[in-house]
Amino acid sequence: MPAQYNSVVAAVNNKNANRARMLISCPDRPGIVSAVSQFLYEHGANIIQSDQYTMDPEGGMFFIRFEFELKDMDRELPVIVEDFTRVADRFDMKWHTFRASRKxxxxxxxxxxxxxxxxxxxxxxxxxxxxxxxxxxxxxxxxxxxxxxxxxxxxxxxxxxxxxxxxxxxxxxxxxxxxxxxxxxxxxxxxxxxxxxxxxxxxxxxxxxxxxxxxxxxxxxxxxxxxxxxxxxxxxxxxxxxxxxxxxxxxxxxxxxxxxxxxxxxxxxxxxxxxxxxxxxxxxxxxxxxxxxxxxxxx
Amino acid sequence: MPAQYNSVVAAVNNKNANRARMLISCPDRPGIVSAVSQFLYEHGANIIQSDQYTMDPEGGMFFIRFEFELKDMDRELPVIVEDFTRVADRFDMKWHTFRASRKxxxxxxxxxxxxxxxxxxxxxxxxxxxxxxxxxxxxxxxxxxxxxxxxxxxxxxxxxxxxxxxxxxxxxxxxxxxxxxxxxxxxxxxxxxxxxxxxxxxxxxxxxxxxxxxxxxxxxxxxxxxxxxxxxxxxxxxxxxxxxxxxxxxxxxxxxxxxxxxxxxxxxxxxxxxxxxxxxxxxxxxxxxxxxxxxxxxx
Amino acid sequence: MPAQYNSVVAAVNNKNANRARMLISCPDRPGIVSAVSQFLYEHGANIIQSDQYTMDPEGGMFFIRFEFELKDMDRELPVIVEDFTRVADRFDMKWHTFRASRKxxxxxxxxxxxxxxxxxxxxxxxxxxxxxxxxxxxxxxxxxxxxxxxxxxxxxxxxxxxxxxxxxxxxxxxxxxxxxxxxxxxxxxxxxxxxxxxxxxxxxxxxxxxxxxxxxxxxxxxxxxxxxxxxxxxxxxxxxxxxxxxxxxxxxxxxxxxxxxxxxxxxxxxxxxxxxxxxxxxxxxxxxxxxxxxxxxxx
Amino acid sequence: MPAQYNSVVAAVNNKNANRARMLISCPDRPGIVSAVSQFLYEHGANIIQSDQYTMDPEGGMFFIRFEFELKDMDRELPVIVEDFTRVADRFDMKWHTFRASRKxxxxxxxxxxxxxxxxxxxxxxxxxxxxxxxxxxxxxxxxxxxxxxxxxxxxxxxxxxxxxxxxxxxxxxxxxxxxxxxxxxxxxxxxxxxxxxxxxxxxxxxxxxxxxxxxxxxxxxxxxxxxxxxxxxxxxxxxxxxxxxxxxxxxxxxxxxxxxxxxxxxxxxxxxxxxxxxxxxxxxxxxxxxxxxxxxxxx
Missing domain, CATH: 3.40.50.170 (Formyl transferase, N-terminal domain)
Known part of the structure; x- marks a missing residue:
């Protein structure tokens, strides 16, 4: 790799070290954003970006993406993954988490x-x-x-x-x-x-x-x-x-x-x-x- | 028509009084542009714009559009239309002329x-x-x-x-x-x-x-x-x-x-x-x- | 208004009757999305759409827009406006609410x-x-x-x-x-x-x-x-x-x-x-x- | 050069062998297109593409580009260049010819x-x-x-x-x-x-x-x-x-x-x-x- 790219790549890697993303699809109903953002907050995640989309407010699907930072990814993400099943079950969610650093x-x-x-x-x-x-x-x-x-x-x-x-x-x-x-x-x-x-x-x-x-x-x-x-x-x-x-x-x-x-x-x-x-x-x-x-x- | 448009429309009409357009399609072969532009020049037409397109230099179709001005449209355009058949026949052209002033x-x-x-x-x-x-x-x-x-x-x-x-x-x-x-x-x-x-x-x-x-x-x-x-x-x-x-x-x-x-x-x-x-x-x-x-x- | 539009306009008016929007700007820090969405949920608001933007995760500004539905707009929105000041003060927010029905x-x-x-x-x-x-x-x-x-x-x-x-x-x-x-x-x-x-x-x-x-x-x-x-x-x-x-x-x-x-x-x-x-x-x-x-x- | 390109480049070179282009700028007046296309036709050039633009029909500048083919480029193009000065002088033209094959x-x-x-x-x-x-x-x-x-x-x-x-x-x-x-x-x-x-x-x-x-x-x-x-x-x-x-x-x-x-x-x-x-x-x-x-x- 040419020398001029090293700093770019290093910067990206560094930014990603503490980042994770969560993707969720589920049937829409009240309280989803509140429940997930509350959950992430209580687990020490700082939400960097969130996006959501409702296909149809009455009875459609709901999609959400959170990008968040954790202080200690290795220790905290597994806990999030384990604990989140309770939220997911309540709202019938399909969900995934991704570490930004795992290329x-x-x-x-x-x-x-x-x-x-x-x-x-x-x-x-x-x-x-x-x-x-x-x-x-x-x-x-x-x-x-x-x-x-x-x-x-x-x-x-x-x-x-x-x-x-x-x-x-x-x-x-x-x-x-x-x-x-x-x-x-x-x-x-x-x-x-x-x-x-x-x-x-x-x-x-x-x-x-x-x-x-x-x-x-x-x-x-x-x-x-x-x-x-x-x-x-x-x-x-x-x-x-x-x-x-x-x-x-x-x-x-x-x-x-x-x-x-x-x-x-x-x-x-x-x-x-x-x-x-x-x-x-x-x-x-x-x-x-x-x-x-x-x-x-x-x- | 609201007053503010009158001047625009008048300007367009005035510009169009001496303008005509000629559209030609024919099989491509050497000498077409030369023959038509020579013809128009000799008939007193001042070419304002010309566009042409050859589908394929070897054996394709040729398309051309001329926009031109005549000093005396009523007298000169009929002569052009009559005389142009000789050029058109030579190159097997389909062609039309249009007066810009005829809306x-x-x-x-x-x-x-x-x-x-x-x-x-x-x-x-x-x-x-x-x-x-x-x-x-x-x-x-x-x-x-x-x-x-x-x-x-x-x-x-x-x-x-x-x-x-x-x-x-x-x-x-x-x-x-x-x-x-x-x-x-x-x-x-x-x-x-x-x-x-x-x-x-x-x-x-x-x-x-x-x-x-x-x-x-x-x-x-x-x-x-x-x-x-x-x-x-x-x-x-x-x-x-x-x-x-x-x-x-x-x-x-x-x-x-x-x-x-x-x-x-x-x-x-x-x-x-x-x-x-x-x-x-x-x-x-x-x-x-x-x-x-x-x-x-x-x- | 021509007849063909009446149904469109009626549909828009109907959709808007129970809708409100909240716009917030504040310095970014953890817990904002969580606090606001929790607040809205507890006040009976069903979030239809939310958008947020962080200028810079470390020390920048944070902007958020919620569009939500209330069952009884006339009774519930004033309560939200009154109660929200507590959240707003905590995060140093500039904020506005708008009824969609108020053209x-x-x-x-x-x-x-x-x-x-x-x-x-x-x-x-x-x-x-x-x-x-x-x-x-x-x-x-x-x-x-x-x-x-x-x-x-x-x-x-x-x-x-x-x-x-x-x-x-x-x-x-x-x-x-x-x-x-x-x-x-x-x-x-x-x-x-x-x-x-x-x-x-x-x-x-x-x-x-x-x-x-x-x-x-x-x-x-x-x-x-x-x-x-x-x-x-x-x-x-x-x-x-x-x-x-x-x-x-x-x-x-x-x-x-x-x-x-x-x-x-x-x-x-x-x-x-x-x-x-x-x-x-x-x-x-x-x-x-x-x-x-x-x-x-x-x- | 990777093998897959050889045929493309060869095709381009072949197409270009007999092609030349002429660019002309001059004050606009009647007869330019006619004179140049007539000249090219008489010199055995087959016009492949022509484009022209008049800044303003009354007293503006006129720009034209011809792309044409010659049967024998080496012999015919120098003649064209020599003979064209007569046309160019008549219309006060700035002009250039370019062989497509001269990269x-x-x-x-x-x-x-x-x-x-x-x-x-x-x-x-x-x-x-x-x-x-x-x-x-x-x-x-x-x-x-x-x-x-x-x-x-x-x-x-x-x-x-x-x-x-x-x-x-x-x-x-x-x-x-x-x-x-x-x-x-x-x-x-x-x-x-x-x-x-x-x-x-x-x-x-x-x-x-x-x-x-x-x-x-x-x-x-x-x-x-x-x-x-x-x-x-x-x-x-x-x-x-x-x-x-x-x-x-x-x-x-x-x-x-x-x-x-x-x-x-x-x-x-x-x-x-x-x-x-x-x-x-x-x-x-x-x-x-x-x-x-x-x-x-x-x-």
Missing amino acids: KRIAIFVSKEDHCLMELLWQWQSGELDADISMVISNHNDMREQVESFGIPYHHIPVTADTKAEAERKQIEVIADKVDMIVLARYMQIVSPKFIEQFPNRIINIHHSFLPAFIGGKPYAQAYQRGVKIIGATAHYVTEELDGGPIIEQDVQRVTHRHNVDELKRMGRTIEKVVLARAVKWHLEDRILVHQNKTVVFN | KRIAIFVSKEDHCLMELLWQWQSGELDADISMVISNHNDMREQVESFGIPYHHIPVTADTKAEAERKQIEVIADKVDMIVLARYMQIVSPKFIEQFPNRIINIHHSFLPAFIGGKPYAQAYQRGVKIIGATAHYVTEELDGGPIIEQDVQRVTHRHNVDELKRMGRTIEKVVLARAVKWHLEDRILVHQNKTVVFN | KRIAIFVSKEDHCLMELLWQWQSGELDADISMVISNHNDMREQVESFGIPYHHIPVTADTKAEAERKQIEVIADKVDMIVLARYMQIVSPKFIEQFPNRIINIHHSFLPAFIGGKPYAQAYQRGVKIIGATAHYVTEELDGGPIIEQDVQRVTHRHNVDELKRMGRTIEKVVLARAVKWHLEDRILVHQNKTVVFN | KRIAIFVSKEDHCLMELLWQWQSGELDADISMVISNHNDMREQVESFGIPYHHIPVTADTKAEAERKQIEVIADKVDMIVLARYMQIVSPKFIEQFPNRIINIHHSFLPAFIGGKPYAQAYQRGVKIIGATAHYVTEELDGGPIIEQDVQRVTHRHNVDELKRMGRTIEKVVLARAVKWHLEDRILVHQNKTVVFN
């Missing part, structure tokens, strides 16, 4: 286009993505040199129609227990339901269109064909339904009749990499809750 | 939502839409007072499943030969192929989604359901295929999980009216060519 | 450009601005007819260099105690410090540039001169410093070298009216806190 | 922030910037390894208040005649008028604000202080006036009160690198004309 470990999957990968690596290197990148897995060998120059292991696992199941078996093998989330950074293979099952709401894909328009292959060609005046990209959690999972982030750019398919692709690359990096950042910061097929993003 | 006459169709109608009326009144608004036709009577206060005739022609054909017959009757283009300003009835045939590429509709996403009814409910992070609106020429005609303009706005269907509708209204007004303006200024199912917009 | 009364000031006025009137009529528009005040008489057709009183108070003080005296007179906030909807006169003093953070102005670029007169001419590629508009609270008050909202649009000053003005009108309407809406919904010369907008 | 040679200047540099290198490597990057010059040594891994020479030339003149002398020395344009990719030193003089309208700088707001140092701190709701970046040609040269491109992103200075900087990096890369690309493709202190960009 999530990422496997990036990539094929032949490198722009999304390079953006993630650059942002990671400059301290903007607070994660460990454990490995890059590709069905091609092209980017090995680039990736290894960052000190990151590169696994070339070819995939053909015939070897798909075997290839996924190998992917699972190298991932083992070293990975918390997977980023499909323009990985041009469809991932099997069996694979997805092992990482529920923990695989982020970038689709190179403004979903739900132009699902499937060759979205820029489809966009050109339809004559749209704006193109976009969509980051979403991967589910069994192709390009149908919960949308995390989207962005767009104006185009005109002058842009042919190649130019749409070129312009699209910038949108894709920016949208994917934002989605990954929010996931790493525990800002995303999934409810049914939609996301609540507290950003 | 297009619009019929606006509307149902119960008035925001698009009101934006068009306001822009027309303030001199931003260089047109005559000949009439408003609605399947409801709600906006009669608003429309008539602008001095514009209002035709209430109810439509039910049973009376649809009869209603279209009446619409055609009141339109007669008084209308050059039709604007569907949130008109919530499907127009029949027979009706469309009479105004090829001269009916502009605003669809309240970012097409081709969310075709058909209740697009904001569809958008909410899918959890998109950006909503949009699309102005397009009406063809037989529902929401499938050539797209003229689109725009979008960010939304979050916090926006329910009603709020999406509310935010969407601003996008819809702005997008529709832009598309109508470009049509009025003869800036749009249609090729197959796409537009070339020289704006 | 704010607006005076709109306007000169010769009507687009911002018309947008506000249209949004108000369609139920999107939950306010009473008490009057329109103008230094010209041009828009009387338009305004009075909405059933809103119109006061023509001419202003010249010599009569400025006298004109402001008359404005104050017609405003009397009938107005809670003032919107300068392209009002082209500078308002005196003495006038501003009476409406601290309750006068919203729209400036037709992306502040702080192009302060003062003729911002579009300045923008054209400088050759910017994007123009914008800014809604801000009016303070003594010309175009220097706390910014509430801004938006922008791309332009090119092709757009002359008149076209910038024309395109700018759409941005101005949209930005101003958003800022007014947020003010009406008590979503804005001012700290020093900046706003915290919980939207 | 412009760039020196990138950089200090300690690497995001703009890395974006340019990545775009260059993937064939999106059709140029030769001759060298990187920095007042720090930090990025040597990154740059040299691309096979590009890295010159570390320290600059202090005392050694500024000497440092510029060294910069000129290493640049010698190896460079056609200079890109200041977050180079945090002010360049002297003497230096600028040698590269008129051929030095592009990225300023990290939406100019003309926040000229000079620490623009994100200024933006935070002023409480703007949108931040931006500006690419411009460098002139003697600090941050005052002709603007080539700008872009923006929404921010809120939640973003502190560090976050504005982080978000700004994405805007900066995208805006700078666009401006450099347009310069390389000869799409920019400068008139007085403004640009005409035919993109």
Whole structure:
């Protein structure tokens, strides 16, 4: 890592040492904010940020995120986790706590286009993505040199129609227990339901269109064909339904009749990499809750 | 018309008196720009603006728009129109000329939502839409007072499943030969192929989604359901295929999980009216060519 | 008011009957969210939405907004207001409560450009601005007819260099105690410090540039001169410093070298009216806190 | 260069072999388009794209860009250049021709922030910037390894208040005649008028604000202080006036009160690198004309 980043990364680590986050979903009813904030206060947590969202005041779901500081994380967080079950049971909550200092470990999957990968690596290197990148897995060998120059292991696992199941078996093998989330950074293979099952709401894909328009292959060609005046990209959690999972982030750019398919692709690359990096950042910061097929993003 | 607009409108009219526009589509080959600009120069036309677009230098289509001034429009334009056939035949051109001073006459169709109608009326009144608004036709009577206060005739022609054909017959009757283009300003009835045939590429509709996403009814409910992070609106020429005609303009706005269907509708209204007004303006200024199912917009 | 709006407005009124909002600013320290949410819970308030922002966890300011429902507003809100002083004193809070059902009364000031006025009137009529528009005040008489057709009183108070003080005296007179906030909807006169003093953070102005670029007169001419590629508009609270008050909202649009000053003005009108309407809406919904010369907008 | 790019770059080179561009500025008068397009046609040039812009039909300036193909570039272009002086003299034109195949040679200047540099290198490597990057010059040594891994020479030339003149002398020395344009990719030193003089309208700088707001140092701190709701970046040609040269491109992103200075900087990096890369690309493709202190960009 270049010298100039050391101080940034050190600052982030230091800030995170005493931070934790709590994500909660539950049916809405009076008293939730009060109960949780009271609980955290009594357990010595200083709330830095809280966000909440009610789908519908009468009978909908309620979502809340707290970011808080503890004086002694190692001693106090386990007590919070143990004691909170009483609050959670009372309100029928699904909940998680996360230590900010426990970096999530990422496997990036990539094929032949490198722009999304390079953006993630650059942002990671400059301290903007607070994660460990454990490995890059590709069905091609092209980017090995680039990736290894960052000190990151590169696994070339070819995939053909015939070897798909075997290839996924190998992917699972190298991932083992070293990975918390997977980023499909323009990985041009469809991932099997069996694979997805092992990482529920923990695989982020970038689709190179403004979903739900132009699902499937060759979205820029489809966009050109339809004559749209704006193109976009969509980051979403991967589910069994192709390009149908919960949308995390989207962005767009104006185009005109002058842009042919190649130019749409070129312009699209910038949108894709920016949208994917934002989605990954929010996931790493525990800002995303999934409810049914939609996301609540507290950003 | 309020007094403050008179000077604007007078200025526009004055500027337009000697202006004409020529739109050309033809197969691309060398010498087209040269031939047309030479022709216009020799006929005393001073080119104010020219735009061109080649779909593909080798064997594609070529599109060009000239805006030019003539010293004596009434005498010189007919000569140009007559003489230009020689150039046009040589290059196999489809072409049109338009006098800027000949205002297009619009019929606006509307149902119960008035925001698009009101934006068009306001822009027309303030001199931003260089047109005559000949009439408003609605399947409801709600906006009669608003429309008539602008001095514009209002035709209430109810439509039910049973009376649809009869209603279209009446619409055609009141339109007669008084209308050059039709604007569907949130008109919530499907127009029949027979009706469309009479105004090829001269009916502009605003669809309240970012097409081709969310075709058909209740697009904001569809958008909410899918959890998109950006909503949009699309102005397009009406063809037989529902929401499938050539797209003229689109725009979008960010939304979050916090926006329910009603709020999406509310935010969407601003996008819809702005997008529709832009598309109508470009049509009025003869800036749009249609090729197959796409537009070339020289704006 | 046209018939189609009655149901919208009725729905808004109904929703608001039991709603109140509380805005708080105070120095940050542990326990604030807990104390306030506990207090509200014990007083029977059901929190619908809460937003908070900490400028800096160590020693900065803390801002919070609660929107909540009470079963019996008339009986319970006064109790809350009385009891809350104990919490407020403990944390050194500045705070306000607002009943959603008590519509704010607006005076709109306007000169010769009507687009911002018309947008506000249209949004108000369609139920999107939950306010009473008490009057329109103008230094010209041009828009009387338009305004009075909405059933809103119109006061023509001419202003010249010599009569400025006298004109402001008359404005104050017609405003009397009938107005809670003032919107300068392209009002082209500078308002005196003495006038501003009476409406601290309750006068919203729209400036037709992306502040702080192009302060003062003729911002579009300045923008054209400088050759910017994007123009914008800014809604801000009016303070003594010309175009220097706390910014509430801004938006922008791309332009090119092709757009002359008149076209910038024309395109700018759409941005101005949209930005101003958003800022007014947020003010009406008590979503804005001012700290020093900046706003915290919980939207 | 990674293998996957070879085909892209080869395709670009092939397309460019027979292409040339002509840029013209002159006082507007009738017959210019006709004369130039006639001239090109007679000299065997096939016009691929033409763009023109008239500042003001009566007595303003006229700008035109032609992109055309020749069958035999080496033989025909010199003839065109020789013969065109007759046309140019007749209309008092300033004009240039450029062979698309003659890649412009760039020196990138950089200090300690690497995001703009890395974006340019990545775009260059993937064939999106059709140029030769001759060298990187920095007042720090930090990025040597990154740059040299691309096979590009890295010159570390320290600059202090005392050694500024000497440092510029060294910069000129290493640049010698190896460079056609200079890109200041977050180079945090002010360049002297003497230096600028040698590269008129051929030095592009990225300023990290939406100019003309926040000229000079620490623009994100200024933006935070002023409480703007949108931040931006500006690419411009460098002139003697600090941050005052002709603007080539700008872009923006929404921010809120939640973003502190560090976050504005982080978000700004994405805007900066995208805006700078666009401006450099347009310069390389000869799409920019400068008139007085403004640009005409035919993109």
